[in-house]
Amino acid sequence: xxxxxxxxFQTGTFTIGxxxxxxxxxxxxxxxxxxxxxxxxxxxxxxCGEALGARYAIDAAIRAAQGKLIVANAxxxxxxxxxxxxxxxxxxxxxxxxxxNAAAVATGIAAAMKVKGRTDVRVVAxxxxxxxxxxxxxxxxxxxxxxxxxxFICYDNEAYMNxxxxxxxxxxxxARTATTPATGGQRGARFGQGKNLPLIAxxxxxxxxxxxxxxxxxxxxxxxxxxxxxxxxxxxxxxVPCPLGWGSAPHDTIKVARAAMESGLFPIMEAEHGEVIGRxxxxxxxxxxxxLKLQKRFAHLFSPVRDAAAIAAIQAIADxxxxxxxxxxxxxx
Amino acid sequence: xRKQIEGSRAVAETVALCxxxxxxxxxxxxxxxxxxxxxxxxxSRNLQPCEFINVESEFAALSVAIGASAAGARAYTATASQGxxxxxxxxxxxxxxxxxxxxxxxxxxxxxxINIWNxxxxxxxxxxxxxxxxxxxxxxxxxxxxxxxxxLAEELSCPVMVCMDGFxxxxxxxxxxxxxxxQVDDWLPAFDPRQVLDPAEPISIGAMVGPxxxxxxxxxxxxxxxxxxxxxxxxxxxxxxxxxxDSGGLLRSYRVENAETIVVALGSVNGTIQEVxxxxxxxxxxxxxxxxxxxxxxxREALRAALAGARRxxxxxxxxxxxxxxxxxxxxxxxxxxxGTRLYTVIAGLGGRAVTRTSLQRCFEQAIADRLELLTxxxxxxxxxxxxxxxxxxxxxxxxxxxxLLHDIDLIAAQIG
Numbered sequence: 001x002x003x004x005x006x007x008x009f010q011t012g013t014f015t016i017g018x019x020x021x022x023x024x025x026x027x028x029x030x031x032x033x034x035x036x037x038x039x040x041x042x043x044x045x046x047x048c049g050e051a052l053g054a055r056y057a058i059d060a061a062i063r064a065a066q067g068k069l070i071v072a073n074a075x076x077x078x079x080x081x082x083x084x085x086x087x088x089x090x091x092x093x094x095x096x097x098x099x100x101n102a103a104a105v106a107t108g109i110a111a112a113m114k115v116k117g118r119t120d121v122r123v124v125a126x127x128x129x130x131x132x133x134x135x136x137x138x139x140x141x142x143x144x145x146x147x148x149x150x151x152f153i154c155y156d157n158e159a160y161m162n163x164x165x166x167x168x169x170x171x172x173x174x175a176r177t178a179t180t181p182a183t184g185g186q187r188g189a190r191f192g193q194g195k196n197l198p199l200i201a202x203x204x205x206x207x208x209x210x211x212x213x214x215x216x217x218x219x220x221x222x223x224x225x226x227x228x229x230x231x232x233x234x235x236x237x238x239x240v241p242c243p244l245g246w247g248s249a250p251h252d253t254i255k256v257a258r259a260a261m262e263s264g265l266f267p268i269m270e271a272e273h274g275e276v277i278g279r280x281x282x283x284x285x286x287x288x289x290x291x292l293k294l295q296k297r298f299a300h301l302f303s304p305v306r307d308a309a310a311i312a313a314i315q316a317i318a319d320x321x322x323x324x325x326x327x328x329x330x331x332x333x
Numbered sequence: 334x335r336k337q338i339e340g341s342r343a344v345a346e347t348v349a350l351c352x353x354x355x356x357x358x359x360x361x362x363x364x365x366x367x368x369x370x371x372x373x374x375x376x377s378r379n380l381q382p383c384e385f386i387n388v389e390s391e392f393a394a395l396s397v398a399i400g401a402s403a404a405g406a407r408a409y410t411a412t413a414s415q416g417x418x419x420x421x422x423x424x425x426x427x428x429x430x431x432x433x434x435x436x437x438x439x440x441x442x443x444x445x446x447i448n449i450w451n452x453x454x455x456x457x458x459x460x461x462x463x464x465x466x467x468x469x470x471x472x473x474x475x476x477x478x479x480x481x482x483x484x485l486a487e488e489l490s491c492p493v494m495v496c497m498d499g500f501x502x503x504x505x506x507x508x509x510x511x512x513x514x515x516q517v518d519d520w521l522p523a524f525d526p527r528q529v530l531d532p533a534e535p536i537s538i539g540a541m542v543g544p545x546x547x548x549x550x551x552x553x554x555x556x557x558x559x560x561x562x563x564x565x566x567x568x569x570x571x572x573x574x575x576x577x578x579d580s581g582g583l584l585r586s587y588r589v590e591n592a593e594t595i596v597v598a599l600g601s602v603n604g605t606i607q608e609v610x611x612x613x614x615x616x617x618x619x620x621x622x623x624x625x626x627x628x629x630x631x632x633r634e635a636l637r638a639a640l641a642g643a644r645r646x647x648x649x650x651x652x653x654x655x656x657x658x659x660x661x662x663x664x665x666x667x668x669x670x671x672x673g674t675r676l677y678t679v680i681a682g683l684g685g686r687a688v689t690r691t692s693l694q695r696c697f698e699q700a701i702a703d704r705l706e707l708l709t710x711x712x713x714x715x716x717x718x719x720x721x722x723x724x725x726x727x728x729x730x731x732x733x734x735x736x737x738l739l740h741d742i743d744l745i746a747a748q749i750g
Contacts, residue, residue, distance in 0.1 A: 093536060107388075146387070
């Protein structure tokens with residue numbers, strides 16, 4: 001029998017999203033018993049997407065692991081703002097070794113737990129896009145291919161923010177950074193460069209790969225909980241706006257993150273053993289301009305003259321993502 | 334049990350007796366036989382419980398060991414040469430965090446030019462990284478030093494490198510007494526970490542430290558090594574009582590009584606030096622030698638005492654501080670401070686160049702006659718040097734040095750033939 005799917009689109013708010021979920025799956029933000037991995041007192045900037053993402057991810061991991069969690073952290077913003085000696089904001093056993101070795105350190109921790117018979121303890125490694133996609137890629141790939149029992153979470157703010165906003169291989173085309181300026185004929189990061197870590201992770205055929213965003217914390221929590229419950233190597237790539245590096249307003253972090261999802265520029269999906277098994281559908285497709293305009297790192301695309309070609313090229317990237325991952329139902333497109 | 338065995342195998346069997354819980358393996362010549370043997374033992378359940386992990390680089394090998402050690406497991410790895418340099422950042426990190434990892438170095442030259450043979454350039458490059466560095470003279474000593482290394486490392490919470498000469502020791506078959514499990518269990522207590530990642534007692538390890546405490550953290554690392562200077566001879570003595578042989582310690586002297594000339598060196602070359610000492614003693618020369626078995630911490634006081642009667646000291650070095658001279662010599666010089674002792678530095682055996690008795694004896698005789706250059710390159714082929722310098726003088730585009738020299742060697746050999 002023909003059926004008409006019910007749609008409930010509400011503009012500018014996601015409140016309705018929680019109500020559409022079954023009771024058990026709804027997030028409870030004010031539960032007094034909720035885990036609190038990352039305490040107040042850390043030194044992240046106002047509106048930091050990474051601090052938010054890390055707190056929700058690790059809180060969810062703690063819940064899923066019933067408190068038995070150890071975290072290895074790569075060098076980067078997250079490490080620096082959470083542990084100026086002697087103040088650590090972490091309420092979990094937490095270790096930082098180097099910039100490029102978080103995945104390997106986590107492998108070592110997991111090996112120690114296995115040899116001690118502590119299979120109840122879950123191990124998470126985390127870092128920024130530099131510590132994941134660039135300097136940490138070799139260790140990460142090694143951890144993946146050995147199927148080590150580690151969940152690696154990348155907080156992707158699309159550049160080296162800790163050192164002052166330099167380009168990484170996760171920096172999107174046209175973005176202005178300290179090393180891809182938008183001056184003197186240069187137009188920010190070049191088109192045709194950069195790498196897609198979730199796809200690289202999937203190519204290792206590891207048990208679980210997912211993308212998530214601080215624009216949908218409930219989805220992030222659910223994915224972390226799911227990943228903690230699985231064995232082998234797992235990877236979650238979280239999109240975290242950086243007001244400092246992106247030149248966005250601190251109060252717009254969620255808005256920016258949602259615009260990335262709703263435009264298709266940051267596709268939200270999950271995959272098991274190299275195959276996509278789910279995606280988060282775009283509710284109301286936004287033109288990429290709505291995302292770009294919120295950020296000063298793309299200001300040169302709009303002023304002094306509009307760079308229509310660059311904006312069209314970015315729109316083509318978003319449309320490509322929508323096609324590739326099936327982010328819209330056909331009749332929406 | 335005493336048996337005829339390859340050095341690498343002897344070390345692997347001894348390490349296995351130390352019950353390592355996590356072993357990280359990445360192959361590099363001449364270390365391979367050690368990790369192969371351990372892999373075999375881990376696979377055949379002779380070595381259980383143990384996680385044997387084939388990693389993707391030396392950087393990962395030591396990083397995995399760092400994670401394992403911080404989580405309270407006894408961790409071991411082995412490397413050499415380029416591998417040690419590739420993990421250099423993690424080498425400093427392990428000691429900075431105070432993690433008692435034990436690592437074998439199968440000493441090998443550093444490229445370019447790429448060279449798989451023995452010298453001490455690798456471990457010397459990391460000598461100030463905060464690790465204790467032990468140098469084995471024989472395979473028996475290499476095996477024994479590993480047992481001592483685990484106990485020392487864990488007592489002090491400080492990582493230890495056991496350096497053994499690549500090929501000369503790692504690939505040499507000689508009799509080695511491998512202890513039985515009970516002996517090692519009685520001597521080496523279970524790992525009781527000073528710091529451990531444990532969900533029951535959450536702590537942060539590796540936090541950001543500013544100028545307010547960094548100096549003090551570094552000072553304590555130094556202090557730890559100063560304490561090791563006391564502890565290493567005690568452990569060596571304790572080891573002798575349990576295992577019935579002398580191994581390790583800070584330094585070992587050979588016929589230094591009333592010696593006017595004392596030769597100082599690290600590692601296996603001491604065997605050759607001792608033979609030359611014997612030969613020269615027969616001919617009435619007043620000469621002895623001294624093997625430094627612990628290079629970091631540097632046993633300055635013990636060395637100063639051991640060299641008290643010497644008029645001259647000859648340091649045989651298997652490494653070169655390019656643009657400066659000797660590395661070991663600089664430390665020996667400090668131990669001789671304020672004395673009139675003459676110090677000769679002899680760079681020998683680089684890239685596996687054989688250090689022969691004939692060359693050593695000639696060198697020592699020159700030293701005794703005080704005709705030796707203060708910085709000498711043993712058996713340097715000056716024909717090759719002159720030829721190449723001339724080539725550089727004649728042509729701007731003189732080409733790659735190593736390849737030119739290999740070509741010249743062929744030419745010179747043809748002329749001789």
